[in-house]
Amino acid sequence: MTLSPRIVCCPDSFKGSVSAPEAAAALARGARQALPQAAVLELPFADGGEGTLDALLAVWGTRAETIETVDALARPALARCGRSPDGRTAVIEAAQANGLPQVSDLAPQPQRADTYGVGLIARHLLERPTPPAEILVCLGGSATTDGGTGILNALGARFLDDAGAPVTPGGAGLAAISRVDLTGLLPAAHQVRWRLAVDVENPLTGPQGAAAVFGPQKGADDADVAALDAGLWHLAEVLAAHTEDSGDALRSRVGFGAAGGIPVTLVTLLGAEVVPGARMVADAVGLREALAGTDIVLTGEGSLDSQSLDGKVVAAVKEQAPQGAAVVVIAGTVRLSPRECRDAGLTAALSLAPGPAELGELLQRAAQLFEDAAAHACALLAR
Template sequence: MEKVILAPDSYKNCLEAKDVATAMERGVHRYNKNLETIKLPLSDGGEGLIKSLVYATDGELYSQKVTGPLGYEVTACWGLLGDNETAVIEMAEAAGLQLVTKENLDPKITTTYGTGELIKDALNTGCSKLIIGIGGSATNDGGVGMAQALGIEFFDDKGKPLKYGGQELLKLSEIDLSGMDPKLHDIDIRVACDVTNPLIGPQGASQIFGPQKGGQSKDIELLDNALSHFHDIIEKELNKDVKDIPGSGAAGGMGAGLIAFMGAELKSGIDLVMEVLNFENQIKDADIVITGEGSFDSQTLFGKVPHGVAKKAKKHKIPTFVVAGNIKEDLQEFHHHGITGYFSIIPGPIDEDQAFDRAEELLENTTHQIIRTFYAGKKR
């Protein structure tokens, strides 16, 4: 039987990945309702990670009150996958930029404590595996807040516990792991990470990502020095060197904290998601793969969903098409990376509000045209 794989990312601020896949499916079945369609909504480890994996594995979503990035209570969710063994968490749910107004962004004081509370809740369900997506954070605390929520203690040179925030790391003198939640000793932790930045220095967490989290020019050096001191204490107290590990600077040093305190493994977000979903095995006998994202541009080559999908499909010589909301530039180089063709859903000059309102209809129409053209070519 002819088989079509629908494996899009979300259209940011417009449609979740599963809704994109469903609109694409309608377009396929308008051409031929007997075509087999397999919907595999994806995420590169950032926004939509939980829902993509929960949906694809018939899992369950949980919601709870946790500590937000500024210390106020927020509502956040996490997911348990269909295997009932794997929990999935997005740190942005509890420590994300979207939880702080622009005027209140300040990485000197924001905390990852709520992310630790989500992890604790997941551990209490009895899960044996943990997937954590670490994109979109408002924090620069090296994951110390997260670790505090899990029982790890951090003290200054007077024996006082550290408070919240990246600037507090300058005071760090001692790390005590003795109170760490014992469940963490027996759990496999994989981290979806889409950047390779080191912890400190010109390409580190503070210098590269600090400004987008509200860090003023005068704050950036302070925050970088704080993470440098943080690393020195990790090296002294835990005998671990994490500063140059690719991705250790992700999410304000959360990558470094997860490695140092929990022995986590950092992986490309899209590769990790596809591994969990057994993606390659599901597509290997397909006729065609259709993927997509809201904005398709040169950044797609750096670990985004369409590039990851195309790499897997290319191994099996399966044509891969990208359906995007916005195509910003000439991207013919993508043809060398397994992408057969790319199409915008925008049919002509319409404003952004119209495009957002009509996104599902436009996705359906564009997918329909791709499928018609593809199978007409096969029949010749």
């Protein structure tokens, strides 16, 4: 290793304890403690879910904007969004408007909840004097299963029944949709580039679909799941008229089950692109360029397991790290064996817990534990 090694700290957030920027700062402190002569770069990262907005803003050096919107049950709410330094790219975390935490004070209403508030955020951005050229929508943590119809409603589209009347908002109205009226759609919605960050591969419908897999997390019982799945099935049939794909193709597309089926409507009606969240964030922050020439890469997430190696932060970092760089994962829990880590190309994986401790204690001390683990790892690698 060189006398002045280059170290990049690019962790995910640790839900319930530290944000990605806070984790990156703690790792950097530990690295500098062990190797004072090192050049250390903080590069907060995310997989496209909750926390992505803060990670991107930290890297870009821009501030979030707070706007008025509504939550998944149409109550007034505030949401944060952001833009890149040149203003060309805007970022929306869908869960800021349609997230489960915002409606946790009420009994679950899985068929009523909708994504209208997410669409209001997008409309706000598109109606600015200088609208963005691209909108990144980070999906995850949703309380909704409306196939993204609420977003299009907020942008001026109408989903109509056989009588020509707007259908009931939310998943409850999907089965009644007869046609989509796009005459009132905001023109800028067609002109902007949409990219949807997903961290699941579930299809729209069926046993592995949006309603069956994620509906129960949103309060859906068996009857709700059946109704929502049928509604999404029907929505795909209606949307097929707006694309060359068949309803079956839309229902089976990888990732279309994310966030209650949001991708199916935004892809067919707005030409959105569905991308793995970690890859989208990597492109947005210039991960490959940042890692060029790096000697040590410190990354991490709450739990290092088999899913970490498939489209998550750790996988993206390892994929773009230069050959020969040491890649160390610091995680709350390490569920991979040493052999599995080696096979995945990881140099080492360290748990935050220095010994027996309650979860609450570890969460309170997470930043210091990050710092200590990074110092140990860098000191060992420098030998």
